[in-house]
Amino acid sequence: SPSIVWYRDDLRVGDHPALHAAVERGEPIVAVYVLDEESDGIRPLGGAAKWWLHHSLASLADDLRDRGVRLVLRRGPAGRVIPSLVDEVGAGAIFWNRRYGGPERDVDAGLKSRFADDGLEVRSFDGSLLFEPWTIRTGSDTPFSVFTPFWKACLAADEPRHPLPAPAELDGYGGPDGRGGPAGDDLDEWGLLPTHPDWAGGLRETWEPGERSAARRLRAFLDEDLAGYATGRDRLDRQATSRLSPHLRWGEISPHRIWHATRERAAGAEGARKFLAEVGWREFAYHVLFHFPELATRNWRSEFDAFPWPRLHPSALTAWERGRTGVPVVDAAMRELWHTGSMHNRARMITASFLTKNLLIDWRRGEQWFWDTLVDADHASNPFGWQWVAGSGADAAPYFRVFNPELQREKFDPDGEYVGRWLPDLDGDDYPEPIVDLKETRAAALAAYDQVKASR
Numbered sequence: 430s431p432s433i434v435w436y437r438d439d440l441r442v443g444d445h446p447a448l449h450a451a452v453e454r455g456e457p458i459v460a461v462y463v464l465d466e467e468s469d470g471i472r473p474l475g476g477a478a479k480w481w482l483h484h485s486l487a488s489l490a491d492d493l494r495d496r497g498v499r500l501v502l503r504r505g506p507a508g509r510v511i512p513s514l515v516d517e518v519g520a521g522a523i524f525w526n527r528r529y530g531g532p533e534r535d536v537d538a539g540l541k542s543r544f545a546d547d548g549l550e551v552r553s554f555d556g557s558l559l560f561e562p563w564t565i566r567t568g569s570d571t572p573f574s575v576f577t578p579f580w581k582a583c584l585a586a587d588e589p590r591h592p593l594p595a596p597a598e599l600d601g602y603g604g605p606d607g608r609g610g611p612a613g614d615d616l617d618e619w620g621l622l623p624t625h626p627d628w629a630g631g632l633r634e635t636w637e638p639g640e641r642s643a644a645r646r647l648r649a650f651l652d653e654d655l656a657g658y659a660t661g662r663d664r665l666d667r668q669a670t671s672r673l674s675p676h677l678r679w680g681e682i683s684p685h686r687i688w689h690a691t692r693e694r695a696a697g698a699e700g701a702r703k704f705l706a707e708v709g710w711r712e713f714a715y716h717v718l719f720h721f722p723e724l725a726t727r728n729w730r731s732e733f734d735a736f737p738w739p740r741l742h743p744s745a746l747t748a749w750e751r752g753r754t755g756v757p758v759v760d761a762a763m764r765e766l767w768h769t770g771s772m773h774n775r776a777r778m779i780t781a782s783f784l785t786k787n788l789l790i791d792w793r794r795g796e797q798w799f800w801d802t803l804v805d806a807d808h809a810s811n812p813f814g815w816q817w818v819a820g821s822g823a824d825a826a827p828y829f830r831v832f833n834p835e836l837q838r839e840k841f842d843p844d845g846e847y848v849g850r851w852l853p854d855l856d857g858d859d860y861p862e863p864i865v866d867l868k869e870t871r872a873a874a875l876a877a878y879d880q881v882k883a884s885r
């Protein structure tokens with residue numbers, strides 16, 4: 430009886446514990462990806478994420494086919510699609526790597542208990558995080574709410590496992606081309622790519638989704654940029670960071686591989702420590718999401734519920750989205766996002782601070798825009814990052830620390846290269862005057878914050 434490997438946010442062949450378990454079980458393998466936009470509470474993917482998913486699935490399908498397995502694509506609520514596939518192929522086992530969001534865990538737990546009654550072997554694995562959220566706890570057995578002691582506890586825990594090798598050959602159910610196996614959808618018919626208009630040109634120029642490209646990116650980063658990472662990572666005008674985030678988001682590379690490759694290269698060096706600590710922020714965001722599944726919709730610090738968001742000024746939101754606020758570094762960053770589906774971390778902080786503190790627009794509006802436009806739009810890191818900047822999140826920047834976009838620009842783009850690249854119209858007549866006064870709006874934000882303080 431075949432083993433089903435259910436692919437989710439882990440679109441790779443190497444270091445894939447669920448696939449590895451299926452190989453060990455020794456029966457023919459059915460690999461499936463389910464596009465589920467219907468289960469309760471599942472957040473529909475944004476446009477840039479869909480673009481990435483399309484290409485990542487195409488790449489995974491190639492890599493599996495080369496090894497003798499066809500990737501089956503199905504669409505619909507997983508709670509219905511998976512059991513029907515189990516019946517169809519007479520599966521004896523189903524394996525998957527864990528997810529950590531609330532609705533996703535509900536789906537998985539529902540299936541686990543349903544299959545338990547059928548005598549099917551169901552097992553889940555640690556494929557996406559270095560440290561499982563229930564294993565890292567404070568001395569008083571609560572989840573951490575501050576990063577530094579959290580990461581210290583991670584570093585003191587057992588070292589993450591070594592990556593598993595990619596299987597060279599697989600025994601595909603229904604033969605290597607899958608013809609004798611279950612039918613699946615045609616990826617092109619899922620409509621994940623934009624057509625009218627095709628806005629993905631900048632994404633194609635910037636990115637190459639897929640596991641092989643992720644491995645190349647890691648190697649290039651370790652060879653060229655790791656040594657200078659600690660000092661260069663904040664510079665907007667340099668590409669000094671790894672740019673691995675979309676590959677990690679879609680699981681084309683595991684954090685375990687990144688961890689061990691980095692340690693082998695430069696254990697103890699400042700760049701390696703700093704880089705792994707950033708990967709640690711991703712872990713922290715996931716742990717926070719695990720313990721607080723409403724991260725994308727509710728303030729982590731509930732006293733922020735008293736924050737008096739003024740009534741939304743739609744034109745201000747649109748100016749921010751389009752990169753027409755008249756504040757150059759903000760506009761450059763928003764155009765980088767629109768063109769490439771990504772944005773430098775410091776630029777994310779600057780633009781998020783500007784939206785929430787100078788425009789006084791609810792962080793959830795900005796989070797949604799990022800969700801729609803980022804190729805690495807992540808269930809944990811995106812709402813976590815927004816709440817961190819807004820002041821409502823775990824270990825957040827203190828509210829009164831309002832980024833000054835002009836000073837940020839002087840410090841992190843000293844020669845104006847970044848702004849020049851994304852804002853060629855800066856000196857033209859059409860470039861807008863600033864839509865708000867930075868000083869006045871900062872004062873207004875601090876006054877609004879007094880209401881949060883008063884409610885504590």
Ligand code: FAD
Pocket residue numbers: 662670671672673674675677678704707708709710711712714772773774775777778781799803805806807810811812814815818
């Ligand atoms: P590197 O500096 O090379 O870091 C290596 C890896 O560590 C990254 O690939 C990423 O997985 C992780 N990482 C780094 N910084 C952070 C961080 N602050 N929080 C969590 N993980 C981190 N990251 C996403 O992956 N998806 C998002 O949707 C996302 N939204 C964000 C929204 C806001 C408002 C902010 C302030 C940050 C957000 N981040 C998000 C975090 C961070 O900006 C990106 O992970 C980083 O810019 C990716 O570039 P890199 O891969 O070159 O990072």
